[in-house]
Amino acid sequence: MKKVFLIIAAVLVTLGIVLTGAAFAIGSFSFKSLDTGEVVTETATVDEAFSKIEVSSSIADVVFERSVDGNACVVCVEREGRRFDVKVENGTLKVTQEKRKNWFADFNFFSFKKTSATLRLPAGSYESLKIESDTGDISVQKDFSFGSAGIQSDTGDVTLECPVSGLLKVKTSTGDIKISGTTAGELDLKASTGRITVDSVACAGRFAVSVSTGKTVLTSVTCKDLVSNGSTGTLTLTDVIASGRFDIERDTGDVKFDRCDAAEIKVETDTGDVTGTLITEKVFITKTDTGKVSVPSAASGGRCEIETDTGDIKISIAQ
Numbered sequence: 001m002k003k004v005f006l007i008i009a010a011v012l013v014t015l016g017i018v019l020t021g022a023a024f025a026i027g028s029f030s031f032k033s034l035d036t037g038e039v040v041t042e043t044a045t046v047d048e049a050f051s052k053i054e055v056s057s058s059i060a061d062v063v064f065e066r067s068v069d070g071n072a073c074v075v076c077v078e079r080e081g082r083r084f085d086v087k088v089e090n091g092t093l094k095v096t097q098e099k100r101k102n103w104f105a106d107f108n109f110f111s112f113k114k115t116s117a118t119l120r121l122p123a124g125s126y127e128s129l130k131i132e133s134d135t136g137d138i139s140v141q142k143d144f145s146f147g148s149a150g151i152q153s154d155t156g157d158v159t160l161e162c163p164v165s166g167l168l169k170v171k172t173s174t175g176d177i178k179i180s181g182t183t184a185g186e187l188d189l190k191a192s193t194g195r196i197t198v199d200s201v202a203c204a205g206r207f208a209v210s211v212s213t214g215k216t217v218l219t220s221v222t223c224k225d226l227v228s229n230g231s232t233g234t235l236t237l238t239d240v241i242a243s244g245r246f247d248i249e250r251d252t253g254d255v256k257f258d259r260c261d262a263a264e265i266k267v268e269t270d271t272g273d274v275t276g277t278l279i280t281e282k283v284f285i286t287k288t289d290t291g292k293v294s295v296p297s298a299a300s301g302g303r304c305e306i307e308t309d310t311g312d313i314k315i316s317i318a319q
Contacts, residue, residue, distance in 0.1 A: 041077050052093070059136055074117055129148070163182050172192070173194065196209055196217070216228065223242050242261070254269075278316075285304070289308075
């Protein structure tokens with residue numbers, strides 16, 4: 001009896017392979033041909049006035065684009081059962097993607113057709129922005145500005161170029177965060193395994209950036225105070241200037257400076273190295289268990305305290 005079941009199982013597996021191969025051949029050996037899910041494009045015009053924006057998306061990308069004709073609309077690329085609801089309520093534009101009751105209803109191994117919500121809005125200033133997404137990417141161009149912005153994503157990437165006069169808060173799990181060419185009142189960026197990249201950004205107040213295993217790269221950034229913590233992620237700073245403090249903590253991740261400076265600096269790591277160049281002289285206070293230390297001797301300058309366990313400390317003043 002056991003042999004009979006094994007023979008039946010082998011026949012069924014073989015039949016499945018043959019049928020899959022036949023379907024693959026009919027589709028000219030293209031995986032995309034096996035995606036039978038239908039998508040439709042719908043455009044929702046927005047006639048009512050609004051100053052706030054809220055978007056809730058499950059699997060769709062969220063894109064902000066400048067409206068060519070000055071009118072507001074939302075272009076939705078949708079799947080059946082995953083349609084968008086677009087409305088203005090109490091001065092807030094709300095774009096919401098339907099959620100399926102069963103998670104497996106969305107599973108399609110051969111799914112290549114992306115869904116999206118593109119908000120085509122008049123360029124200008126809006127009071128607030130709130131976006132929540134699961135797997136979709138998020139992109140906001142520099143044509144818009146906001147009083148405050150809060151964005152949360154799981155696996156989707158977040159790309160922002162828009163100025164935010166107040167707090168800009170972005171949180172992802174495995175998704176990457178990229179902020180570039182803009183200004184903010186305060187910055188609060190957090191990722192688990194995703195990479196955080198900040199380039200050419202002026203932050204008037206506190207800049208907080210936190211990662212677990214993801215890398216953080218900051219380039220051409222100014223702020224009042226920089227506060228950063230992480231586990232194994234490397235922190236690389238190039239031309240980063242704080243009028244107040246650097247307060248940095250890492251476990252095994254390295255900290256690398258390239259022509260950076262702050263009035264006061266404090267860095268703590270376990271096995272991570274602390275290396276690079278600062279702009280002005282500092283009074284160095286260093287402590288390490290087994291790591292090597294190489295820092296300049298100076299009688300004046302701001303306080304620079306660096307502590308490691310096994311990590312090396314090697315800092316110089318840029319000429």
